[in-house]
Amino acid sequence: MAALDRVKVLVLGDSGVGKSSLVHLLCHNQVLGNPSWTVGCSIHDYKEGTPEEKTYYIELWDVGGSVGSATSVKSTRAVFYNSLNGIILVHDLTNKKSSQNLYRWSLEALNRDVAPTGVLVTNGDYDREQFADNQIPLLVIGTKLDQIPETKRNEVLTRTAFLAEDFNAEEINLDCTNPRYLAAGSSNAVKLSRFFDKVIEKRYFLRDGNQIPGFSERKRFGGGTLKSLHYD
């Protein structure tokens, strides 16, 4: 059973947006009772069927912390960004800053190869070209939908649609305390499974034609224990 193939998806976002609740909802279809601060990284497994009905493991790595953390925390976090296959960007619909910080989060995860104090990350400018040739599928999820009053909903949803377009990604808006948003058959569930399918495809089926994924592997772990997670 452990011989099933695995795929690694990061869940990134500011602290307090609801990543842990979201991941719990995705994996166990239950609402998380008492969320506490996530330190480091917590992993959940999710099994997914593909068109050919093969089952894969999807590891959801929920990384805690904020994008403005000290450089030491950023360098420590960078350990988790090895060989990732997909990114879920989570932001809080009631807090505009968290959506803006998503750019910095994605840069941090994608530019993992550059030293943490490298130029690309510190000036924080959003460069569309970097996302254009990005091979890693992204998904943008907005949480706390229930806390937005009906009147403001349209405005907020338009804003997030622009955001998702910038990332060239799909978007889902939901409330992590209500499983009905991800009920089977709803459009959200369809988007989610499409995203996971895309991740699995990119990882396993495009391997032959896909030579340079956009970042190189860490040299120092060359012969080490992480071989199983790398491309052969």
Place this chain on the structure above:
Amino acid sequence: MSFLIDSSIMVTSQVLFFGFGWLFFMRKLFKDYEEYQDAILQTYQDTILSSLIPLAYFLHCSSRYFHWKLNLCVILLILVFMVPFYIGYFVVSNIRLLHRQKLLFACVLWLTFMYFFWKLGDPFPILSPKHGILSIEQLISRVGVIGVTLMALLSGFGAVNCPYTYMSYFLRNVTDADILALERRLLQTMDMIISKKKRIAVAHRTMFQRGEVHNKPTGFWGMIKSVTTSVAGSENLSLIQQEVDALEELSRQLFLETADLHATKERIEYSKTFQGKYFNFLGYFFSIYCVWKIFMATINIVFDRVGKTDPVTRGIEITVNYLGIQFDVKFWSQHISFILVGIIIVTSIRGLLITLTKFFYAISSSKSSNVIVLLLAQIMGMYFVSSVLLIRMSMPLEYRTIITEVLGELQFNFYHRWFDVIFLVSALSSILFLYLAHKQAPEKHMAL
């Protein structure tokens, strides 16, 4: 006429400080959060601007008294009435259950606060029984106690922590290999967690497919049932789940340790730069100052000494006596002590703001940021009131009488004694604490 001039000076200076405080608030504290309400802002600003009393030094005698009293009343009003109420309100609104009767519970919280606040005055010999219940002296004395305790704690800790962080003597030696080894351990732990979670997921799926419903035992009957009819698979699962929990705890610890090592490595690199060397030198200087202060505090307590003249006048008198230089003591002591007091105030404000900002970053989240800002405002307000109390010691005689007039008949000596005691306790315990923390880390390090 002079009253008008004074008032206008006060107002302009307060507007200036308002602007400064606003900048600080927006740039530093609330960088990442959008949710704030204007009321909080207002309260915060009022606290800051009303706290900046020392400017009254430069005003004419007659109106000074009036402005002092006015400022004092406003501060007290805010500190004792408005801010605690707001804090209670925001704490209550964070708890989902009590959403309906927010106002009611906020009032309840505020009354509790007032009760404890009043009780605070009983064990301390701070008041002469001449005063009524609701006089300004009562309020100030209590606020003073809290503020002085806070000040002493902060300065005790700061006096010890400052040399510790500045001096590179205390920096542990961290090499790249150490960091790599720790990171490898962290990732190995992650791998183990992954494999265990996979087993759990597989087991769940097979049980689900076989049509068994995996119910967690809920309630009393559930527990009895689970004792008698135990499924072999679920026992296995709960064992694995426990292992996973333990491993997750371990991974959290490893993460924190790795972050710590990274931070230490950065500090080592920083200490090699020019700025780092400068701070290192400052560290030695501060450690001497810290030792001297502890020594003086001990002497004050042991010999029950209360200073009669302020240090500057003393210093000038000594120079006049020993060096035979002709000084107009009164004139110079007045100005020099003003400057000194100003420097002390500015540096202590700066130190306080920096500490509070760090603290704020460390523990805030979008939920609690409002409450924390209000708490900070409260702390700052109390800090300022008590610094006025304490600064009385460093000023020449005439000015002491002014403060005594404004603040009323308080037992100032008690406050100084109390400050010394708390300072000593805080400094010694932070020395102990830092010593233990320092000792523990290299050992953990070696055990890798």
